[in-house]
Amino acid sequence: MNAFRFLPALGKAAVLLVFTGFVLGPLTVAVFGGFKTNGELRVNPFGIPQQWDFEFYAAMLGDPAFWRYMGNSLIISLLTVFLTLIVSAAAAYVFAQIRFLGSRMMQAYLLAGLVFPFATAILPLFIKVRDLGLLDSYWAVILPQTAFGLSLSIMLFKTFFEQLPKDLFEAAHVEGCGYVRFFWQFTLPLSTPILATVGVFVFVQSWNNFLLPLVVINSRELFTWPLGMMQFRGEYLSEWNRTLAFISLTILPAVAFFIAAQKYIVAGLTGGAVKG
Amino acid sequence: MKMTELAAPGLAPSIRSRGRFTSQTSALLLMLPPALVLFTLFVALPLFDAAYYSLFKWDGYGTPTDFIGLDNFKQALGHAVFWQAVRNTLIVLAVSVFVQLPIALGLALLIYEKTPANTLFRLIFFLPFILAEVASGLIWSFVFDGNTGVAAALFHALGMEPVFILADRHWAFAAITLVVVWKYFGFHMMIYIAALQGVPKEMLEAARLEGAGRWAIVRHVQVPMIASAIGVSVFFSIVGSLQLFDVVIPLTNGGPSNSTHTIVTYLYTFGLTRTRIGFGSAVGVMLFVAAVAFAVLYQRQISKGSRS
Numbered sequence: 001m002n003a004f005r006f007l008p009a010l011g012k013a014a015v016l017l018v019f020t021g022f023v024l025g026p027l028t029v030a031v032f033g034g035f036k037t038n039g040e041l042r043v044n045p046f047g048i049p050q051q052w053d054f055e056f057y058a059a060m061l062g063d064p065a066f067w068r069y070m071g072n073s074l075i076i077s078l079l080t081v082f083l084t085l086i087v088s089a090a091a092a093y094v095f096a097q098i099r100f101l102g103s104r105m106m107q108a109y110l111l112a113g114l115v116f117p118f119a120t121a122i123l124p125l126f127i128k129v130r131d132l133g134l135l136d137s138y139w140a141v142i143l144p145q146t147a148f149g150l151s152l153s154i155m156l157f158k159t160f161f162e163q164l165p166k167d168l169f170e171a172a173h174v175e176g177c178g179y180v181r182f183f184w185q186f187t188l189p190l191s192t193p194i195l196a197t198v199g200v201f202v203f204v205q206s207w208n209n210f211l212l213p214l215v216v217i218n219s220r221e222l223f224t225w226p227l228g229m230m231q232f233r234g235e236y237l238s239e240w241n242r243t244l245a246f247i248s249l250t251i252l253p254a255v256a257f258f259i260a261a262q263k264y265i266v267a268g269l270t271g272g273a274v275k276g
Numbered sequence: 277m278k279m280t281e282l283a284a285p286g287l288a289p290s291i292r293s294r295g296r297f298t299s300q301t302s303a304l305l306l307m308l309p310p311a312l313v314l315f316t317l318f319v320a321l322p323l324f325d326a327a328y329y330s331l332f333k334w335d336g337y338g339t340p341t342d343f344i345g346l347d348n349f350k351q352a353l354g355h356a357v358f359w360q361a362v363r364n365t366l367i368v369l370a371v372s373v374f375v376q377l378p379i380a381l382g383l384a385l386l387i388y389e390k391t392p393a394n395t396l397f398r399l400i401f402f403l404p405f406i407l408a409e410v411a412s413g414l415i416w417s418f419v420f421d422g423n424t425g426v427a428a429a430l431f432h433a434l435g436m437e438p439v440f441i442l443a444d445r446h447w448a449f450a451a452i453t454l455v456v457v458w459k460y461f462g463f464h465m466m467i468y469i470a471a472l473q474g475v476p477k478e479m480l481e482a483a484r485l486e487g488a489g490r491w492a493i494v495r496h497v498q499v500p501m502i503a504s505a506i507g508v509s510v511f512f513s514i515v516g517s518l519q520l521f522d523v524v525i526p527l528t529n530g531g532p533s534n535s536t537h538t539i540v541t542y543l544y545t546f547g548l549t550r551t552r553i554g555f556g557s558a559v560g561v562m563l564f565v566a567a568v569a570f571a572v573l574y575q576r577q578i579s580k581g582s583r584s
Contacts, residue, residue, distance in 0.1 A: 091311035117519035124325035147318035179303035208408035
């Protein structure tokens with residue numbers, strides 16, 4: 001390799017390493033920080049801990065509140081995924097399979113949700129949730145999250161369903177299989193890739209959601225983990241190591257999930273990019 | 277069914293189509309309403325409610341009766357903090373589109389080819405996108421902390437007095453935009469990588485044979501070929517910038533002295549936490565109008581682009 005080719009390669013490697021440092025730097029600092037005493041954090045914020053102090057991680061892991069926050073988030077996320085998949089797949093199936101008066105209008109209506117920011121109507125949404133008597137319950141988070149996820153999921157499902165072979169339905173129909181049963185018996189089992197992709201995205205969004213739970217949940221018993229973490233930070237303002245341990249313990253499952261589900265995440269992104 | 281078909285061939289289709297009609301009707305009645313009801317209840321109605329509430333002075337209790345016309349809008353438009361929030365939101369938008377996207381595109385061009393090393397870099401760069409905004413914000417608020425943070429150590433190493441970046445009116449918002457870039461550039465990079473992998477190899481080969489250099493290929497072949505992906509990522513950038521909230525709360529909570537609000541943190545702080553539902557709704561309505569205006573502009577650009 002001559003110098004003419006070597007220099008660009010070196011430049012490329014340098015750029016990639018700088019950005020790797022930029023991305024991973026803060027994360028490693030956080031993970032290490034959870035092992036340091038406050039005194040060490042002050043003098044050695046980014047290095048490897050001189051003394052590995054497991055106290056703060058152990059305290060977090062032994063704290064029932066931590067597990068309750070994680071449990072609440074898990075329940076809310078799983079129910080949101082389940083509901084979003086069923087409701088939007090059913091609607092998308094009708095749009096893809098049945099021609100009826102008003103179909104286009106209803107699709108336009110449901111897809112309008114893609115355009116406007118969730119936050120614009122957060123105050124009336126709070127009032128609505130309150131008037132329905134749902135305030136301070138899992139459903140206060142699950143139902144609006146599902147509703148706001150519908151536009152994108154219906155769009156993705158409909159595109160996928162339209163690509164499924166049409167003959168299959170005709171054959172099943174001759175055998176006396178109706179639309180609803182066909183949906184359960186054939187369409188859904190054939191759609192596992194798209195179900196997984198949409199499911200992964202909805203799950204991540206729900207798991208990380210902050211604004212909605214902040215507005216509709218009051219009691220600490222029902223706090224999701226982002227709420228719990230902010231509360232925790234407020235209580236231990238001067239003890240960064242405790243907060244960093246908390247953060248790190250939530251990053252690890254996220255990273256594990258990301259590595260396990262990256263196939264579907266990438267599929268979701270490319271699906272979106274191709275369509276635009 | 278089979279029997280009738282054999283016995284009276286002429287009759288069968290109408291029976292079958294009647295069966296199909298009932299089956300269609302029951303599918304329509306069973307499968308569409310859940311989506312329509314949820315969407316109407318939690319997306320569409322609150323939007324109309326926002327328009328209605330915005331005309332009242334209302335704390336959210338009882339029914340709104342104190343009609344004040346456009347006063348809420350006038351109050352917001354006369355509030356210096358509101359304009360600061362608008363300015364900040366526009367800054368985020370500009371940084372997202374003009375700093376973050378070129379970085380994302382540059383990195384995508386470096387690592388779009390499928391090699392093991394590239395896959396690893398791709399995963400690393402995409403990682404922040406998957407992490408919660410609140411967690412990211414807290415991590416960075418530690419990094420920026422003037423007492424114990426990384427920034428403090430950096431200042432010490434340079435022999436300078438540490439600056440409390442997040443408590444500094446001049447620097448706090450710049451710090452927030454840095455975190456926004458950190459959090460989202462990988463997402464846009466992935467969109468570009470997917471599109472770049474779709475560019476036919478023969479085109480690049482042909483350009484190379486004609487003597488085009490690396491830069492010429494990027495400018496005249498690759499970037500034009502992924503124009504629609506760039507369009508998508510610009511759209512996501514804009515919509516995302518308009519509703520930036522989660523990252524700001526753990527970093528500055530809108531401070532110091534209200535200098536780092538975005539439109540949504542402004543809406544939350546001055547609308548909800550002070551139970552001024554009417555006022556907050558008015559801000560929401562303005563945000564909605566801005567989002568729709570951007571979407572329409574975007575559509576125009578897209579259709580203009582595809583026509584030429």
